[in-house]
Amino acid sequence: MTAVREYPTEMPQALASPRTWMLVAATMFAVAWGGNEFTPLLGMYRADHGFSPVTVDLFLFAYVVGIVPALLLGGPLSDRLGRRPILLPAPFLTVAGSALLALGADSAAMLIVGRVLCGVALGLGMAVGGSWVKELSTAPWDPAATDGSGARRAAMSLTGGFGLGAGVAGVLAQWAPLPSVLSYTVHSAIAVAAAVALWRAPETRAAQPASERGSLARDLAIPSAAHKRFLFVIVPLAPWVFGTAAAAYAVLPSLMSRNTGGLPLAFSALMCMVGLGAGFAIQALGRKIDTPRNARAVVVSLVVVVAGMGIAVVAASALTIPLALAAAVVLGCGYGMAMVSGLQEIQRIAGPDDLAGLTAVFYSLTYLGFGTPAVMAYLSETFPAVTYPRMFVFGAIAAAGCLALALTKWRAHLPNSEATSDHIDGSVFSPSHESHSRRSDSSV
Numbered sequence: 001m002t003a004v005r006e007y008p009t010e011m012p013q014a015l016a017s018p019r020t021w022m023l024v025a026a027t028m029f030a031v032a033w034g035g036n037e038f039t040p041l042l043g044m045y046r047a048d049h050g051f052s053p054v055t056v057d058l059f060l061f062a063y064v065v066g067i068v069p070a071l072l073l074g075g076p077l078s079d080r081l082g083r084r085p086i087l088l089p090a091p092f093l094t095v096a097g098s099a100l101l102a103l104g105a106d107s108a109a110m111l112i113v114g115r116v117l118c119g120v121a122l123g124l125g126m127a128v129g130g131s132w133v134k135e136l137s138t139a140p141w142d143p144a145a146t147d148g149s150g151a152r153r154a155a156m157s158l159t160g161g162f163g164l165g166a167g168v169a170g171v172l173a174q175w176a177p178l179p180s181v182l183s184y185t186v187h188s189a190i191a192v193a194a195a196v197a198l199w200r201a202p203e204t205r206a207a208q209p210a211s212e213r214g215s216l217a218r219d220l221a222i223p224s225a226a227h228k229r230f231l232f233v234i235v236p237l238a239p240w241v242f243g244t245a246a247a248a249y250a251v252l253p254s255l256m257s258r259n260t261g262g263l264p265l266a267f268s269a270l271m272c273m274v275g276l277g278a279g280f281a282i283q284a285l286g287r288k289i290d291t292p293r294n295a296r297a298v299v300v301s302l303v304v305v306v307a308g309m310g311i312a313v314v315a316a317s318a319l320t321i322p323l324a325l326a327a328a329v330v331l332g333c334g335y336g337m338a339m340v341s342g343l344q345e346i347q348r349i350a351g352p353d354d355l356a357g358l359t360a361v362f363y364s365l366t367y368l369g370f371g372t373p374a375v376m377a378y379l380s381e382t383f384p385a386v387t388y389p390r391m392f393v394f395g396a397i398a399a400a401g402c403l404a405l406a407l408t409k410w411r412a413h414l415p416n417s418e419a420t421s422d423h424i425d426g427s428v429f430s431p432s433h434e435s436h437s438r439r440s441d442s443s444v
Helices: 021-036 039-049 053-081 083-087 089-103 108-136 149-175 182-200 216-220 228-255 264-289 296-318 321-349 355-382 388-408
Strands: none
Touching: 021 083, 021 089, 021 108, 021 149, 021 182, 039 053, 039 149, 039 228, 039 264, 053 083, 053 108, 053 216, 053 228, 053 355, 083 089, 083 108, 089 108, 089 182, 108 149, 149 182, 149 264, 228 264, 228 296, 228 321, 228 355, 228 388, 264 296, 264 321, 296 321, 296 388, 321 355, 355 388
C-alpha cells in the first residue's frame, strides 16, 4: 500500500482557533436544515395545494436523487480539488432549492427540482463538510480536540439542522403568515450567512497537481463494498435507518392529521423533533453496546426497529397522540441505533483507503428508506385492503427477518479474522489499494 501524500496547506494565524471548525459546521447545519424543513409541511401540500398522498411522499423522496451522487462524488472530488471549491456551492444550491420550493408550491416540477437541489447540497455537506470538520478538529487547527471530536461535531451540526429545520418550518407554517413561503425564506437567510462563514474557513487539503491525479473512476472504486460482512450484515440494516425515521415523522403524522386538535403541521414538526431527538440521544448508548467481536449492536438495533414497527401498528390503528409520540420515540431510537451501529461496523470493514467511499455507500443505502412513505401511500390507495396497520405488521416481519440474518452472521466474516479473499477479486469494487491512497484522510 502506498503512503498517503500530504499536500501543503496554509493556516492564517487569524483563523488558527479551536472554533475554526464552526465556519464549516455552519454550512452543514444550513444544508441539513434545508433537507428536512420540507418534512413537516407534507400535510400542507396535501390539504392546501391539492397533491395526492403518493405525490407528496415522492416529493419527500426526491431529494435522495440529489443526495446519492453528491455523497459518492463529493469526497473523491474534494480530495483531488480541495475542500472549499466542492463545498462552497452547497449553501447556494440549498438556497436555490428553497427558492424553488417557495415559488412552486402548486407546481410538482418545481417542487421536485427544489428537493433535488436541496439533496445535492446535503450530500456535499455530509461528504465534504464531514471531512473538513474532522480535519479542522485536529492539530494544528485544534490541538486540544480529542479523538472523535470531528465526528461528534459533524453529527451535532447535521442533527441540529435536521431537528431545528423541521421544528421551525412546522411552527411557521402552522401559525405564521405565508405558510408555503416564510420557512424557506428563513432558511435562505441562514444559508447565506453560512456561505459567508464558509468563505473564511481555511483550506485543509490543497488541490492535487494535475500531473499527479489518477483516474477519477479508480478513485471512485470501493473494494470494501464487496466484503461479506458488509453484504450480509450492513446492507440488510441500512434501509431501516431512515425507514424508521420516515415512519416516525412522515407516515404517522400523515395518519394523525385529523386527530391533532387542528394543529397538524405543528404536530408533524413535534414528531420530527421527538424522533430525531430520541435518535440522537440513543447514539451514546449505541457506541457502548458495540463490540468488534460480534454483531451485538446491529442485533440490538434491529430489535428496537422490530419494537418500533410493532408500536407503529398500534398507533396507526388507534390514532391517538400519546401512542403516536411513543411510536416516534421508539422508531427514533431504532434510527439512531441503526445509524451508529452501521457506521461503527463500516469503520472496521473499510480499508484505510476507502473509508470515505464505503461510508458514502452506506449513507446512500440508508436514504433508500425515505422511499417507504411513497410505497406505503401507493399500496394504500391502490389496494384498499392493504391498510397502514397491516403494512407496519409487514415491516415488523421484514425487520425480524433482517434480525434473524444478523444473528446467523453474529461472528461471521469479522474483518480482523479474514483474509483479503473476502474482497471479490476482479469486480468493480476491487482495484489496487494504491488507487485509493489519496482518500484515507477523507471521511463522511
